[in-house]
Amino acid sequence: MMDLVADKNAEKAIPATVKKARAPKKADKASLTDKVYNLLRAEILTCALEPGRELSEAELALRFDVSKTPVREALATLRSEGFVRTFPRRGYQVVPITFGDLNKLFDLRKILEAGAAELACARITDAELDHLQKLADVVYERGEQPSLQRFIKANRDFHSAIAKASGNERLQLMITRQIDELERFFYLGARLRDVNNETISDHQAIVEVLRSRDPVAAREIMIKHNEITREGLFRALTSSPGFAQISL
Numbered sequence: 001m002m003d004l005v006a007d008k009n010a011e012k013a014i015p016a017t018v019k020k021a022r023a024p025k026k027a028d029k030a031s032l033t034d035k036v037y038n039l040l041r042a043e044i045l046t047c048a049l050e051p052g053r054e055l056s057e058a059e060l061a062l063r064f065d066v067s068k069t070p071v072r073e074a075l076a077t078l079r080s081e082g083f084v085r086t087f088p089r090r091g092y093q094v095v096p097i098t099f100g101d102l103n104k105l106f107d108l109r110k111i112l113e114a115g116a117a118e119l120a121c122a123r124i125t126d127a128e129l130d131h132l133q134k135l136a137d138v139v140y141e142r143g144e145q146p147s148l149q150r151f152i153k154a155n156r157d158f159h160s161a162i163a164k165a166s167g168n169e170r171l172q173l174m175i176t177r178q179i180d181e182l183e184r185f186f187y188l189g190a191r192l193r194d195v196n197n198e199t200i201s202d203h204q205a206i207v208e209v210l211r212s213r214d215p216v217a218a219r220e221i222m223i224k225h226n227e228i229t230r231e232g233l234f235r236a237l238t239s240s241p242g243f244a245q246i247s248l
Contacts, residue, residue: 136203
């Protein structure tokens with residue numbers, strides 16, 4: 001009994017700083033998982049990891065200089081988001097992209113974004129419109145990856161801002177998910193052809209319609225924008241030497 005009391009007293013006597021020093025293991029593991037997840041996700045979205053590329057936990061753990069656990073957890077999250085898939089006894093694969101996926105994603109995005117633009121007309125502020133105007137004017141150089149990344153981010157932020165202005169958080173979340181899934185197509189398309197003029201023209205027209213607060217016109221212009229983007233991607237991808245990366 002005396003030993004138990006002594007052990008409890010000894011535990012109480014441990015300085016608070018020592019107790020805190022024991023805690024970071026879980027936090028460190030989480031930060032490693034986040035790091036691996038963010039790196040892999042960025043490489044998948046930019047197609048640095050090509051569609052269809054096979055991945056292994058051991059290879060990635062060695063590459064990122066971590067144990068297999070954060071790699072496994074990062075891949076599990078990417079799988080839940082639809083970016084990787086698993087095969088028994090084979091490991092993982094970056095989900096291939098297909099024209100069928102492209103069509104389905106744009107069909108859904110057209111419906112969601114047309115609704116978001118219509119709702120945004122009644123809620124969007126002048127400050128939000130001014131921010132959209134700045135995003136609409138971002139351009140890129142096809143051969144410069146940082147420039148392309150800024151352009152893709154500006155495009156993402158533009159559409160996300162309209163979704164946010166709709167005032168419907170669920171709708172915003174759904175649109176953000178669709179943008180994520182289409183981002184690989186956007187990177188491929190923007191590398192294959194110069195979309196600066198097309199994107200700037202469309203985005204500026206969208207801003208002007210939103211400024212007019214006309215919900216019918218906002219719905220129509222967003223549908224038109226999505227169709228123009230879809231058709232441009234199809235033309236670019238079907239004429240690409242890397243067409244083998246994409247199946248029907």
